[in-house]
Amino acid sequence: MSLIPQHILDLQPYVPGRTIDEIKRAYGINRVIKLASNENPLGVSxxxxxxxxxxxxxxxxxxxxxxxxxxxxxxxxxxxxxxxxxxxxxxxxxxxxxxxxxxxxxxxxxxxxxxxxxxxxxxxxxxxxxxxxxxxxxxxxxxxxxxxxxxxxxxxxxxxxxxxxxxxxxxxxxxxxxxxxxxxxxxxxxxxxxxxxxxxxxxxxxxxxxxxxxxxxxxxxxxxxxxxxxxxxxxxxxxxxxxxxxxxxxxxxxxxxxxxxxxxxxxKQFLDYYLELNNKGKEFFYSLYDRLGIEYVKSETNFVMSIFDSEDMVNKLSEKLLRKGVIVRPLRPFGLPHCIRVTVGLQEENEFYAKALEEVL
Ligand SMILES: Cc1ncc(COP(=O)(O)O)c(C=O)c1O
Structure with missing residues (x-):
């Protein structure tokens, strides 16, 4: 008889977004940006x-x-x-x-x-x-x-x-x-x-x-x-x-x-500054996706979710972005395997992501 209750044996653990150091080590690259966990890219007050x-x-x-x-x-x-x-x-x-x-x-x-x-x-x-x-x-x-x-x-x-x-x-x-x-x-x-x-x-x-x-x-x-x-x-x-x-x-x-x-x-000043930066970043994402013909959902947060035809596409795209030093969040664990969530970064990070995305597409 197992010491572990059945619901724990069946439990799917929380899988966090991958870390910057992990990706640097895995792919031997120097510049990695993380747009996977909806953190504040500016830092902290x-x-x-x-x-x-x-x-x-x-x-x-x-x-x-x-x-x-x-x-x-x-x-x-x-x-x-x-x-x-x-x-x-x-x-x-x-x-x-x-x-x-x-x-x-x-x-x-x-x-x-x-x-x-x-x-x-x-x-x-x-x-x-x-x-x-x-x-x-x-x-x-x-x-x-x-x-x-x-x-x-x-x-x-x-x-x-x-x-x-x-x-x-x-x-x-x-x-x-x-x-x-x-x-x-x-x-x-x-x-x-x-x-x-x-x-x-x-x-x-x-x-x-x-x-x-x-x-x-x-x-x-x-x-x-x-x-x-x-x-x-x-x-x-x-x-x-x-x-x-x-x-x-x-x-x-x-x-x-x-x-x-x-x-x-x-x-309040730090918060207001970040909210403004985030709004500009979201507009940047929307126009990027419009230009590339990527479907997305308008967001009232600090991230934007985009929608693809299949999980296979999501996996290939995320993997290729990782190789270019951009960590995004494929959404299978959330129950949306055909979607990717990308956190709005600093403007230079958003541009780095945009360039990587255009290249891999
Ligand atoms: C909807 C939602 N609730 C809660 C959390 C976790 O928040 P906390 O860091 O305060 O535990 C997150 C973090 O991603 C979230 O997206």
Whole structure:
């Protein structure tokens, strides 16, 4: 008899984008750019760096378990009470704690095929049944999700905007969906790309709704450029959040992460500069793809997904781009094997990618 439960034997692990050093070694090339993980290509706010350096004197001590200063800052910024806020080792850690808090055997989860692969891994790791419904035109269709609800549904996961497609569902769709949702279901709204879409009047900021059954997740990994220190936060009714607090690891996030988070939120200039750069980069991608006749989906994030005829084409193209020093993300693990996601880089990186793409095509 195996020591390993069947659902763990069957588990497909999370496969990250390949690293720059790995590709340099594998192909013997000097210049490699990574456009695979939706990181901030500019770097990180200098104020956040200073705050982390200053915090180094304190790393012999465990971090503040309550993330007091960071939660105070988030509370002030988003006008939400501190007891409705949770922080974690990346938003994924909060997502995982929520999955472990709310799901028990026999429950079901619903989300889409073609969304954040990390969520699939978490649910499968718990051996919980997950229903994957299709996207419609590469977008979450909340009607299809509503139709898949059963009496066993406990969590619905919605990524808005969605990764890897870059699309978002609109206010009217979310209103309708939430108004008709049966009781007893928790909706996780993953807003990892919130900063990129928040100016769009059609976007339903899930915080505005003050709903009893919604957990909102956000991150410092994307717009704030802090992927490497793992820092995320979430909002929800205190009656839900207090239980996630019991389940999560007590001392996350670490001392430098908490300090960096407060400083990053204070540095609006860095954020605005990056958002502008990203918008220009997206326009560059659109015109590149238009010129080359590549189908793509317009995005409200820091990446653009393009669509090909087959997985074979995607694999060949990605491999050829790797040889030219460009790492992109083929989307088989996300359930979209005929698609590739490319993160918007610095302008010189975008141009390097454009040149490589034209050559390999
Ligand atoms: C939709 C979505 N949610 C969550 C994450 C993970 O965020 P974090 O780095 O905060 O764990 C990602 C990262 O790629 C993402 O695309």
């Amino acid at each position: 200098p104020q956040a760096v200073q705050a982390m350096i200053a915090s180094m004197h304190e790393i012999n001590r465990y971090p503040d378990i309550s993330s007091f200063l960071l939660r105070e800052k988030l509370s002030e910024m988003f006008n939400v009470n501190s007891d409705a806020i949770i922080t974690g080792h990346g938003s994924e850690a909060i997502m995982q704690a929520a999955v472990r808090t709310f799901l028990t055997n026999g429950d079901e989860v619903i989300t889409c095929k073609g969304t954040f692969v990390g969520f699939y891994v978490m649910v499968n790791a718990c051996g919980i049944k997950m229903i994957l419904v299709p996207l419609k035109e590469y977008k979450f269709d909340l009607n299809i999700i509503a139709d898949a609800i059963t009496p066993k549904t406990k969590i619905i996961y919605l990524a808005n905007p969605n990764s890897p497609t870059g699309t978002f569902f609109h206010k009217d769709e979310f209103d309708d969906f939430m108004n008709n949702l049966p009781e007893g279901i928790i909706v996780i709204v993953d807003e990892a790309y919130f900063e990129f879409v928040k100016g769009n009047s059609l976007f339903p900021d899930s915080l505005d709704y003050k709903l009893d059954n919604v957990i909102t997740l956000r991150t410092f990994s994307k717009a704030y450029g802090l992927a490497g220190i793992r820092l995320g936060y979430g909002f929800g009714k205190p009656e839900l959040i207090e239980h996630i607090h019991k389940v999560r690891l007590p001392f996350e996030p670490g001392v430098p992460s908490q300090a960096a988070g407060v400083a990053a939120l204070n540095d």
